[in-house]
Amino acid sequence: MPGDAMILTALAIGVPWAAAVLTAVIRRHSRVIGFAAASVSVAASLLLLRAAPVRESLNEALMVLFSCLTLGATLVLPRRDSNPGTISGILFLLGSTLLAYSTNNLWVLLSAWILSTVPFFPEQWFGARTWRPRLALLLSSAALALAITLIAVHGHAMSIAGLKGRSPGGMSVFGLLVLAVIFRKGICPAHAWVADAAEFGPAIPTALLLNGHFGAMLVAKLIMPLFPNTARDLFPLLSYLALATALYVAIRALTENSPRRLLAFLALSQSACILAGLESRTAEGITGALVHWFVVTVSTVGLFGVLRLLEVRFGENLTASRYLGLAQHAPRLAVFFIVFALALVGLPGTLSFCSQDLLIHGTLESHPQTGLLLPIATAMNAVSVFRLFARLFLGKRRTGFTVMADALPRERWILTVGALFVVMGGLFPNAIVARRAAEAEAVEQAMCVPMPPLQLFTSPNGGRRQNLR
Amino acid sequence: MDYLQTMLVFVVLTPGVVFAVFALLWLAGWVPAERVVSTITGAAFSASILALAVVLWRLAATGAPAVTVTFGSWFTVHDYRFPLVLMADRLSLPFLGMTVVLAGLIGQFSATYLHREPGFLRFFLLLHLFAFGSLLAFAAGSFDLLVAGWEIVGITSVLLIAFFQQRTAPVENALHVFAVYRACDIGLLVAVFAMHNWSGTASFAGGLPPLAGSRASTLCLLLLLAAAGKSAQVPFSGWLPRAMEGPTPSSAIFYGAISIHAGAYLLLRVQPMLAQSSLASAMVIAIGLATAIHGTMCGRASADAKTSLAYASLTQVGVVFVEIGIGWKSIALAHILGHATVRTLQFLRAPSMLHDYHTMHSAVGGELSPTGKHLEELFSARAQLWLYRWSLDRGHLDTILDRFVIHPLMRLSRLFARLDSKGLDQSLSLREAPASTHIAAGREGI
Numbered sequence: 001m002p003g004d005a006m007i008l009t010a011l012a013i014g015v016p017w018a019a020a021v022l023t024a025v026i027r028r029h030s031r032v033i034g035f036a037a038a039s040v041s042v043a044a045s046l047l048l049l050r051a052a053p054v055r056e057s058l059n060e061a062l063m064v065l066f067s068c069l070t071l072g073a074t075l076v077l078p079r080r081d082s083n084p085g086t087i088s089g090i091l092f093l094l095g096s097t098l099l100a101y102s103t104n105n106l107w108v109l110l111s112a113w114i115l116s117t118v119p120f121f122p123e124q125w126f127g128a129r130t131w132r133p134r135l136a137l138l139l140s141s142a143a144l145a146l147a148i149t150l151i152a153v154h155g156h157a158m159s160i161a162g163l164k165g166r167s168p169g170g171m172s173v174f175g176l177l178v179l180a181v182i183f184r185k186g187i188c189p190a191h192a193w194v195a196d197a198a199e200f201g202p203a204i205p206t207a208l209l210l211n212g213h214f215g216a217m218l219v220a221k222l223i224m225p226l227f228p229n230t231a232r233d234l235f236p237l238l239s240y241l242a243l244a245t246a247l248y249v250a251i252r253a254l255t256e257n258s259p260r261r262l263l264a265f266l267a268l269s270q271s272a273c274i275l276a277g278l279e280s281r282t283a284e285g286i287t288g289a290l291v292h293w294f295v296v297t298v299s300t301v302g303l304f305g306v307l308r309l310l311e312v313r314f315g316e317n318l319t320a321s322r323y324l325g326l327a328q329h330a331p332r333l334a335v336f337f338i339v340f341a342l343a344l345v346g347l348p349g350t351l352s353f354c355s356q357d358l359l360i361h362g363t364l365e366s367h368p369q370t371g372l373l374l375p376i377a378t379a380m381n382a383v384s385v386f387r388l389f390a391r392l393f394l395g396k397r398r399t400g401f402t403v404m405a406d407a408l409p410r411e412r413w414i415l416t417v418g419a420l421f422v423v424m425g426g427l428f429p430n431a432i433v434a435r436r437a438a439e440a441e442a443v444e445q446a447m448c449v450p451m452p453p454l455q456l457f458t459s460p461n462g463g464r465r466q467n468l469r
Numbered sequence: 470m471d472y473l474q475t476m477l478v479f480v481v482l483t484p485g486v487v488f489a490v491f492a493l494l495w496l497a498g499w500v501p502a503e504r505v506v507s508t509i510t511g512a513a514f515s516a517s518i519l520a521l522a523v524v525l526w527r528l529a530a531t532g533a534p535a536v537t538v539t540f541g542s543w544f545t546v547h548d549y550r551f552p553l554v555l556m557a558d559r560l561s562l563p564f565l566g567m568t569v570v571l572a573g574l575i576g577q578f579s580a581t582y583l584h585r586e587p588g589f590l591r592f593f594l595l596l597h598l599f600a601f602g603s604l605l606a607f608a609a610g611s612f613d614l615l616v617a618g619w620e621i622v623g624i625t626s627v628l629l630i631a632f633f634q635q636r637t638a639p640v641e642n643a644l645h646v647f648a649v650y651r652a653c654d655i656g657l658l659v660a661v662f663a664m665h666n667w668s669g670t671a672s673f674a675g676g677l678p679p680l681a682g683s684r685a686s687t688l689c690l691l692l693l694l695a696a697a698g699k700s701a702q703v704p705f706s707g708w709l710p711r712a713m714e715g716p717t718p719s720s721a722i723f724y725g726a727i728s729i730h731a732g733a734y735l736l737l738r739v740q741p742m743l744a745q746s747s748l749a750s751a752m753v754i755a756i757g758l759a760t761a762i763h764g765t766m767c768g769r770a771s772a773d774a775k776t777s778l779a780y781a782s783l784t785q786v787g788v789v790f791v792e793i794g795i796g797w798k799s800i801a802l803a804h805i806l807g808h809a810t811v812r813t814l815q816f817l818r819a820p821s822m823l824h825d826y827h828t829m830h831s832a833v834g835g836e837l838s839p840t841g842k843h844l845e846e847l848f849s850a851r852a853q854l855w856l857y858r859w860s861l862d863r864g865h866l867d868t869i870l871d872r873f874v875i876h877p878l879m880r881l882s883r884l885f886a887r888l889d890s891k892g893l894d895q896s897l898s899l900r901e902a903p904a905s906t907h908i909a910a911g912r913e914g915i
Binding site: 191251283284288332335349357358365373379380382386387393394395396411429430434437440451 | 496540542543544545546547548549551567574602613616617618620621628631634635637640643644647648651652654655658659662664665717878879881884886889
């Protein structure tokens, strides 16, 4: 890594960590410190992205995305939640996530992976009041630790770049890495912890934890480049599991009445598609997965943000079992909610329309039978998210309270930025898609094993659709 | 870009731009007066009608088959591209004309009809978004772009059904319609994928992809699924009476005129391919015929004006499907235009139906006989009773859908919920409380 990049990376990671400590110590001006630290991270990540070659800029792009999300979170966080503990936790999570994205060393990756979970263990911090999130995070960390230890025991170098294509540790390490992905990402049957964390933990920090997408990162950064042959042969199994998860969770969401759980299921279902796209081994599928990564992240954090804002206004007992009629009290929050919701499920005019289009093409091409599950799951998710919107915002206007605040300017403008990202990205997608396509090519080439495309349909032009090699 | 192309782009984009401007200004805190909204709406649609008239006139004068505007690709990934092509040909121009004229008329009608309605601005925003979606779908030069317009029409339709949001019935019905739309749209998405895969493109600006045999049949059947969903054909007809919960002007333009005919447009667009597949053609005819019979029977047992009109509309669209299946393209097109115009008028007059009836009654000297009575008399009393019950329950379509699709899915969902709750501390589960106990916060803590 060149010297400038090293300094910028250190700034992007170190400043949030330092700010986290500072916030915890002085216990004042938490939001200001959080905003300033996240701003430094955004600026440093942007400079890193600018300097990175287009084909190898995925890590930097993810750094920008996550630091922007954290910046938004520090602003949109309700005053009730904006305490030193929450802000320092969010900043700690930011630093850990950026470290995981940026590192090229397996030990550092493991440290970042574990550190990012630390705030979610103690109940006094972000820990949920149930055991499943803690167990899942623990098991995923243990699986990754074991895999990396095995690699070290086999005497391999610990640089990711140096291990490319060498299948270090063989099947056992591959299996452990896949296990780490399953637990961290919430792939069936290890999916229940995601809803528990969303239901019983703090909404916005949990959304940030889920949207670090460490599972997908591990696939793109480690599994596919390090185990190209094994991944080619066995990875479709993970893809089938991901598609099954997308469908299972979509069905599960149909009768869920807790808004937080419902949102967690929707986020999980949509983000499971990322894994399926990454595994599709087609240019469209991988690009769609990367674009979808961005859309799901922004939309999910936006939705959890709006939900939290509703909770602090109307009480934490929001339910989708009856009509609450909140749109007449908070029409702008209703609009933000529906924009993020529809952006999550592929409405035209939003970026997810493009990502879903690419994902459906990619997965249907590589797995024609199971690929059909993707549009079916998305259709169900659309119904569930519309039901949630209807139950929260439509219906008879509630009476019995006098003062009711819609989105405050601070919240309104940060939510507008998020909504503009998904909408403008949908209207002019090429700026985002082209860059992700170049990165997808790099991800695809990392597997560097020629393979025939698996096709149910064969084109008359003699297999026009080729893989990227 | 020559001026004809500019005109076409102007026609398609104008409602979208008006929607975007109003929406952004509202987000910024500005609520425009009703007069401003209706004036701008009138001006926008008038300008669109004029621009489209110029396009029509020039095409007729020069004998050119179509105006095509190519913007390149919306996005490209390797060899997959999403073409951004607008096209106004002899099929799409009538639909474009119908959309701008009827949307403009509905805009003017609604300015009075919805005067002082709390959702006045929301209605006009959705009207513009709907017009944009429809124009995009009808002017699309590729199926990719058609999908975009198609989905926008779907979501605006659903939001307008839920327009009277303070009542729960419209909202529930909107959700039902949304579910049917999304389920049927899977056919369109998979068809577009198959087109890309089989012929390398989903563009039809230079003619339909050259497909025949089983591939043509598969594509047509997938598109038929989407068309049947959008046009409320059997077995998806159950959503149409539910959609009548929306305000009358939106019912008129959606279910009397434009949205209900979008499925027919899709089939007309692929009619050359449809003609190559006897299976798909037969399916189109069978579905159309079944819908026409279903529509006329259920319409006769409907107790309210809008639902009767909706079923009358359904009957005609069923007949249009039959015409398309047989291959009578021009007749189907003329039928659509005539039907859309008359039905819009009927819907808009629906709130004054009693007044109209009394006027007519007086005009003919009190001798108005009930229509259709002679048809019912052809059946035995027992058959009449059975048919009446069948029609009253709208062909049991919703019952069948509930029993065989929705209920099993819900049972499965509850089973998954039980499985998921294993191991969860029950004392923690679901923090529900009556909504009335919510403590509203002002700005404290926000």
